[in-house]
Amino acid sequence: MERLVADYLIETPLPLDEVAAMMAGEQSSGTFVRVAGETDELRARSAAEVTSIEQLAETPEAALHSAYLERKDISGPFRRARVSIAFPTENIGRNLPTLAATVAGNLYDLGEVTGLKLTGLTVPSDYRARYEFPRIGIEGTRRTTGVVGRPVFGTIVKPNVGMRTDDIAELVDRLCAAGIDFIKDDEICANPNIAPLSERVPAVMRVIRKWREKTGRQVMVAFNITDETDDMRRHADLVAAEGGSCVMASLNWCGLSAIQTLRAHTPLAIHAHRNGFGGLSRHPLLGMSFQPYHVLYRLAGVDHMHVHGTGGKFADTAQDVAEAARACLQPLSQVGADDRVMPAFSSGQWAGTLERSLTAAGSSDLMFMCGGGILAHPNGAAAGVASLHQAYEALSHGRALASAASDYSELATAMAFFGSR
Template sequence: MDRIEATYYVETPYPLADAAAVMAGEQSSGTFVAIPGETEALKMQYAARVERMEELETVAASSLSGEQLHFEKYHRGKVTISWSLANFGANLPVLCSTLMGNLYELRQFTGIKLIDIQLPDSYTTHFRGPKFGIEGTAKLISSQAKTPLVGTIIKPSVGLTIEDTADLVRRLAEAGIDFIKDDELMGSTLNSPFADRVHAIMEVLKNHQDKTGKKVMYAFNISDEMDNMLRNYDTIVNAGGSCAMVSLYSVGLTAVKRIADIGQLTIHGHRNGWGMLNRHPLLGVTFSAYQKLWRLAGVDQLHVNGIRNKFWESDESVVKSIKACLAPMEGIRPALPVLSSGQWGGQAIDTFKLTQATDYLYLAGGGIMAHPGGISGGVTGIKQAWEAAVAGLSLEEAMQKYPAVKQAVEKFGGAKS
């Protein structure tokens, strides 16, 4: 029978094999004592199995608080556990409860982190995944649109009037932007009610489309209670929009899948809150596992941070996240990686060197708005920096060839910014 496998990085003061057996029992048919009804035949079909173990380092102090006992050493290792597909069905919440549920509470562990999930083809076939993905996103903008798509975020995130927001959208569209998004903090405010903002922005973008043939994509943040999310979704559709943004952690897996299943808008998945799930090396979930769940739910565009970003994440981690979004899943499209967080044209060259890919939505806030050449110079500078990257130019060579890139380097401080 096909099985789902999950690999964990764990820390425990007990022998690794004993601790792993507790994990498998807790997350399937077992409890802390033998009980009537838990037959060998039942366990053979439905109990989780420890498939592999790899002993790693031993440390003298625990990573997280555990039992109120003193241990001289704590064992770290990788543990792979599998479950029968019969335990889940096509039920993402139950899958998540199994992979990331009570096992994090087990007293036998002073650290557990989900590293990756292996999903058999017979499981992924139950899900449509991203309806639009990379190519679909580009085609919604223009038949000529190619990645990387260049985008930005409306700032200030809260406080702009509808009129000011619409005017900024107009200026961005005229500058050649491909994509604009609400900030994740922007919902429906007293001075900018959601429906009114959508209609004002889409009027600007429709006028721009009539003139140029290009339909700039705007990701409206519909994150809210479920009924309001559905209402907000319909507002975008009726206004002629093409994209809805959801804060993944805030609204949850089921709400995201419900929205994505409608299939009329591309879904921009904002991962705010992910650092809480990942930042500690021995607690939470890696992006490799995380993105698989959201792709199954149908997210088309997924934030991955960016090279030399303004947050804590290393370039190595960002590159792994990018590659994870683009990695094949049977029957499931890749998600379009969204690069953001302190990006400007200068990171484009290193991003291409590290990944050899251009299938990105490349978001820059200050990198566009604060460019010495204005909004137009900011958009042009980023697009030219990507042209230079693909052509194999260094940042210095790009500066010599493109004035907008040179201005950006002078403003934002070069490769070390």
């Protein structure tokens, strides 16, 4: 029987084997008591199976409150454990929201646990093949941008909001002149009254086409089309009609179904922005880790995935970022087309953090996006872009940036300006 495996970190004052069995039953064929119709044959066909339990430390205090345990007058110690459960894929079919509801869903609300985090999700190859693959992916992104053998250097339209369409088009023009590879909207600028997509997309794409005709290079622009699902399809059609190559969506606020619908509708690259993911992940005993999260959205068919950045402005550790980037660069299965996605590093990045990003990914197959790291360079955006190229040139020859800066004026200025912050 084909099964997918979900891994959890749990905390409970109750016997671990009982709680794990209850989790498996709750999310497959059972409930808190056996019911009519729940035959042995049905259970053999559809019940989830606990495949492993690894007991960890005990703690006197619960991570989360449970009114259920309070009513039962059950207290600590609270045991923590890693639990793996295998779920029959035929319970789910090709149904991504139900897959999410199965491996997560009501488990978070179970009274028996005082902590539960989904930490891993592994899908069998045949089951993975039922879902969408990236339309563009890593190789397609490289073909579109013409970038070979190095990271894709990108930036974000800044200020975040408030610029009019003409201002944005003028900024894009300066960035194209500076030699940028990739430009994305900020996650909070989608379809504002001051610069609606109906105006912004044609204006920006006129600039992109101008520079393509002049240089032969096409800068990839990820237009933020986050919206109601039908509107997202309409926005994507506009981008495609104007010759664009990429759209962006805020995953957590659109949801799995909307991203699936968008993927089925458009051949454009989908730049997956994970804003809000911290609300799912930052508590050590609640929510889900990046690995299962990104599996769900990779099954929806995205092409790029944000992983934040090392040494940036967010809370992620260097290990968090490295694990996320490397997960993106691993295939989910060996069946079908290449389903790897390009990790997108961002948040407080500049030339001096490039080395950490390359180390984290273990590859140059990444997007390295600098907002302030380009647009706030003291000598302008062109110097900001140049500093990235200079940093990569130095690192690819095994040189430390501090010593290489003496040979590169833009890198030296970046080191002095951003390095002091």
